[in-house]
Amino acid sequence: MASKKAHEEQHEEQFKAQANNFIPEVPGFALYRGYLDEAAQRQLAAVIEQLSQQAPFFVPRMPRTGKPFSVRMTNCGVLGWISDQAGGYRYSATHPETGAPWPEMPDSLLAIWQAVTDYPAPPEACLINFYSAQARMGMHKDCDEEALEAPVVSISLGDSALFRLGGRVRKAPSRTLKLCSGDVIVLGGAARLAYHGIDRIYPGTSTVWRGGGRINLTLRRVTRPDRPE
Numbered sequence: 001m002a003s004k005k006a007h008e009e010q011h012e013e014q015f016k017a018q019a020n021n022f023i024p025e026v027p028g029f030a031l032y033r034g035y036l037d038e039a040a041q042r043q044l045a046a047v048i049e050q051l052s053q054q055a056p057f058f059v060p061r062m063p064r065t066g067k068p069f070s071v072r073m074t075n076c077g078v079l080g081w082i083s084d085q086a087g088g089y090r091y092s093a094t095h096p097e098t099g100a101p102w103p104e105m106p107d108s109l110l111a112i113w114q115a116v117t118d119y120p121a122p123p124e125a126c127l128i129n130f131y132s133a134q135a136r137m138g139m140h141k142d143c144d145e146e147a148l149e150a151p152v153v154s155i156s157l158g159d160s161a162l163f164r165l166g167g168r169v170r171k172a173p174s175r176t177l178k179l180c181s182g183d184v185i186v187l188g189g190a191a192r193l194a195y196h197g198i199d200r201i202y203p204g205t206s207t208v209w210r211g212g213g214r215i216n217l218t219l220r221r222v223t224r225p226d227r228p229e
Contacts, residue, residue: 026165028151028189032116036155036182040108041208045157047106048128048215051076054103055095057130063088070135077105079125079222081144089144091125091222112155113219116186119150121225131161131214137198139166139174142187142220150221151188157181157217158209160202166195181206 036044057072066085075081079091080102094101105126113123129137142152156179166174168190176199179185187194201214209215 026167026191026194028187028191029165029194030116030186030188031177032184032186033180034182035112035116035184038182038208041157041182044106044108044155045208045210045215047108048157048217049210051103051106052128055080055100056097057128058095058097061085071129071131071137073130074102074128075125076103076109076128077123077125078102081125081127081220091144109155109217109219112184113153116153116184117151117188119221121147121150121221123150123153123219124222125220127218127220129216129218131159131198131201131216133159133201133203133213135198135201135214139164139170139195139197141168141193141195142218143193145220145222147221147224148192149224151186151192153219154185154187155217155219156183157215158206159212159214160205161214161216162199162202164197164199165191168193168195170195178202181208 052074055074055076057074059072060069060083061067062069063083063085079093080095081089082092082096083089084096105123109126110122158181160178160180162176163179164174164176166172172195174195187196203212
């Protein structure tokens with residue numbers, strides 16, 4: 001019987017063969033493997049490190065239970081995604097601990113959004129998650145936005161991670177692929193509300209993020225651009 005590692009490697013090779021293409025069984029999902037070269041990755045990592053000095057990483061908590069997430073997070077853009085026991089999942093214009101507005105979204109992130117999507121308005125939020133070697137992210141879908149017709153763009157920096165992609169219902173079959181530093185994925189169309197998560201981190205697979213670990217940048221449009229002021 002094949003080992004779990006062999007099974008994961010088989011899935012990884014399947015997705016590598018489809019790199020830079022839409023995956024037929026999940027319409028609207030696109031993988032751009034190696035979209036950022038190493039120099040671009042390091043430049044972006046340095047920018048994110050500077051942003052985290054203005055908006056420090058914090059530990060979000062689950063609604064109701066108050067259980068801490070295993071990731072630490074921060075944001076940039078006019079809005080940021082936060083979660084705590086009292087208020088639940090939501091967007092806020094200010095940092096939950098400092099009360100300061102989020103830093104401006106870098107032009108380099110706006111350029112990636114423009115290159116891989118055809119949405120007629122820019123992203124308003126960039127959620128920045130830091131994964132240590134032990135961090136995970138359970139299966140979830142991004143549905144706190146008003147503009148659900150807008151895609152979600154995810155950029156990986158640092159250590160590789162095992163990404164799990166499911167369907168629009170929690171019990172749908174899922175598949176895995178390894179995301180590496182510089183990879184970009186797009187969840188649009190039918191895949192916009194697909195369940196997804198991070199099963200594990202592969203420590204020591206990248207030196208892009210100083211001190212190790214993985215950074216995931218998630219670009220989202222929150223409000224509909226045609227909404228009256």
